[in-house]
Amino acid sequence: IPLSRNTRCTCINISNRSVNPRSLEKLEVIPASQSCPRVEIIATMKKNGEKRCLNPESKTIKNLLKAINKQRTKRSPRTQREA
Amino acid sequence: IPLSRNTRCTCINISNRSVNPRSLEKLEVIPASQSCPRVEIIATMKKNGEKRCLNPESKTIKNLLKAINKQRTKRSPRTQREA
Numbered sequence: 001i002p003l004s005r006n007t008r009c010t011c012i013n014i015s016n017r018s019v020n021p022r023s024l025e026k027l028e029v030i031p032a033s034q035s036c037p038r039v040e041i042i043a044t045m046k047k048n049g050e051k052r053c054l055n056p057e058s059k060t061i062k063n064l065l066k067a068i069n070k071q072r073t074k075r076s077p078r079t080q081r082e083a
Numbered sequence: 084i085p086l087s088r089n090t091r092c093t094c095i096n097i098s099n100r101s102v103n104p105r106s107l108e109k110l111e112v113i114p115a116s117q118s119c120p121r122v123e124i125i126a127t128m129k130k131n132g133e134k135r136c137l138n139p140e141s142k143t144i145k146n147l148l149k150a151i152n153k154q155r156t157k158r159s160p161r162t163q164r165e166a
Contacts, residue, residue, distance in 0.1 A: 029110040031151045039151055068114045
């Protein structure tokens with residue numbers, strides 16, 4: 001059952017499962033627009049390039065963004081000076 | 084001057100300019116990995132598909148994500164019930 005018939009959203013099913021930041025290749029955030037009235041968040045997994053739509057309201061996203069930011073600080077302490 | 088020679092990061096120049104959420108087509112967040120030791124945030128603009136790398140440490144990102152979330156709530160109040 002598509003969420004909306006009049007629009008061209010990318011996501012049909014939205015997962016509330018959590019995503020391991022280490023398995024994540026990238027995260028795409030697509031703002032609401034004329035072609036889709038809701039924000040879409042698409043996680044692409046490293047393993048097989050699987051794309052998974054995430055609920056922007058979920059804690060998953062907040063945790064994920066937090067984890068990604070921590071990762072940066074840990075692995076590349078020079079970022080701040082270089083920026 | 085590339086930020087690092089041994090890695091294949093997508094971003095060479097990182098902008099600290101703010102981005103209007105209405106001009107934004109999508110935002111990509113790429114976690115740190117073996118091929119690039121830092122988080123990369125790539126904004127694709129609606130106008131000409133221009134890609135702009137943003138500083139993950141900047142307020143721009145936080146404001147942008149906030150604005151995108153607000154946008155959703157305003158335009159699609161049903162999201163919560165549908166999810």
